[in-house]
Amino acid sequence: MNIGEAAKASGVSAKMIRYYESTGLIPAAGRTGSGYRVYSDTEVQMLRFIRRSRDLGFPVEKIEELLALWRDRSRQSADVKRLALDQIDGLARKISEMQAMMDTLRHLADACCGDHRPDCPILVDLGNGPAQGQATARTARR
Amino acid sequence: MNIGEAAKASGVSAKMIRYYESTGLIPAAGRTGSGYRVYSDTEVQMLRFIRRSRDLGFPVEKIEELLALWRDRSRQSADVKRLALDQIDGLARKISEMQAMMDTLRHLADACCGDHRPDCPILVDLGNGPAQGQATARTARR
DNA sequence: CTTGACCTTGCCATCATGGGAAGCCTTATC
DNA sequence: GATAAGGCTTCCCATGATGGCAAGGTCAAG
Numbered sequence A, B: 001m002n003i004g005e006a007a008k009a010s011g012v013s014a015k016m017i018r019y020y021e022s023t024g025l026i027p028a029a030g031r032t033g034s035g036y037r038v039y040s041d042t043e044v045q046m047l048r049f050i051r052r053s054r055d056l057g058f059p060v061e062k063i064e065e066l067l068a069l070w071r072d073r074s075r076q077s078a079d080v081k082r083l084a085l086d087q088i089d090g091l092a093r094k095i096s097e098m099q100a101m102m103d104t105l106r107h108l109a110d111a112c113c114g115d116h117r118p119d120c121p122i123l124v125d126l127g128n129g130p131a132q133g134q135a136t137a138r139t140a141r142r
Numbered sequence C: 001c002t003t004g005a006c007c008t009t010g011c012c013a014t015c016a017t018g019g020g021a022a023g024c025c026t027t028a029t030c
Numbered sequence D: 001g002a003t004a005a006g007g008c009t010t011c012c013c014a015t016g017a018t019g020g021c022a023a024g025g026t027c028a029a030g
Helices: A005-008 A015-021 A041-055 A060-071 A079-109 A119-128 B003-010 B015-025 B040-054 B060-071 B076-110 B122-128
Strands: none
Touching: A005 A015, A015 B015, A041 A060, A041 B122, A060 A079, A060 B040, A060 B122, A079 A119, A079 B015, A079 B076, A079 B122, A119 B040, A119 B060, A119 B076, B003 B015, B003 B040, B040 B060, B060 B076, B076 B122
16 A cells, blocks of 8 residues: 555644654554555554544643554553543643633633724723733833 | 834834744834944834734734734725634634633532542542443453 | 854744646546 | 556644744933
C-alpha cells in the first residue's frame, strides 16, 4: 500500500504520516526499490490508533505513551486509565476556562443594547481591565 | 515609562508589547534619545485593553477590530456586540467539541477496570478507530 | 568607574498541520 | 516507444501567540 492509500485508509494525511515518521512516533516505513513508502495493514491500524487518539484530544507526546502501552502485552490497564483520566482533567480545565470567558462575554453582550449608538459596556469593560480598577495604578496615577 | 514598567502596569509582557508593535496592532512607541521605548498612560490603557481581550479569548486579529471600534467615537455598539457574540459562538463550539471528547473518554475510562491486568477497553477502542470497523479493508490490492 | 539591572535587536522553539516547489516514478493512453 | 497525468520524494515556509537566549548598548547607584 502506498502512502496515499494508507492515508485514505487511516484518516491521517500523507503529510502527517511522514511527519510522524520523522519524529519517531511511528517506525520508518518500508520502501520500494524506487523509494516509495509501503504500508501494511498493521501499520495502517497503528495510524488509525493515532488518528483516533488525536480526535480525543491527546497530544502526540501522550500518544507515544498510549502506543507503547498498546504494543506492550504485559501492560497494566491502570496505566492506560491514568492517561485517559489525565486527559479528561486537562479537557475539563480548558472547558472551564472557556466557560468562564463565555460567561463574562455573555454578561457583557447582554448589557450592550447593540444599536447604532456608540455607547457600549463591552468596550468600557475591556478598557477598564480585569475585574475593574484592581491594580490599575502602580504608576504615575496622574 | 519604560517598556518594563508598561509591561507591569498592563499585564502584557515586554516581549509581547514589542511583538504587537512589530505586527502593527499598536502604533510604534516613542523613543528616548538612546532608543528606549517610552509609554504614556494612554498607551498603557490600550495595552490593558488588549490584555483583557486576550483573556476573553479574542484572537489578535479580532482585537484589531475591537481596538478600531474603541477608538472610533462614532462606532455603533451593534458592531461591538456582533464581535462579542461571534466570540461566544466560537467558544461554545470549541467547548462542545471538547465536551464530546470528554464524554467519550469518560465512558471509556468507566469501562476500564484500571488494575494490573492488560485488558483495556480504552486501547481496544483506540485500535478500532472511530465508530468501529468502518473501512477496514481496502487491503493489499497490489 | 564599576556593577547590575534594564533596554535593544535578532534568532530559535513551540505544536500539529497545511502549502508549495522541484524533481523522480508509475501507469495508462496513443 | 513516447507522452501526459498523477502520485511519490525531499525540503522549505507559514501558521498564532508566546517564551528563551545571546550579544551588545544604556542607565543609575555605589
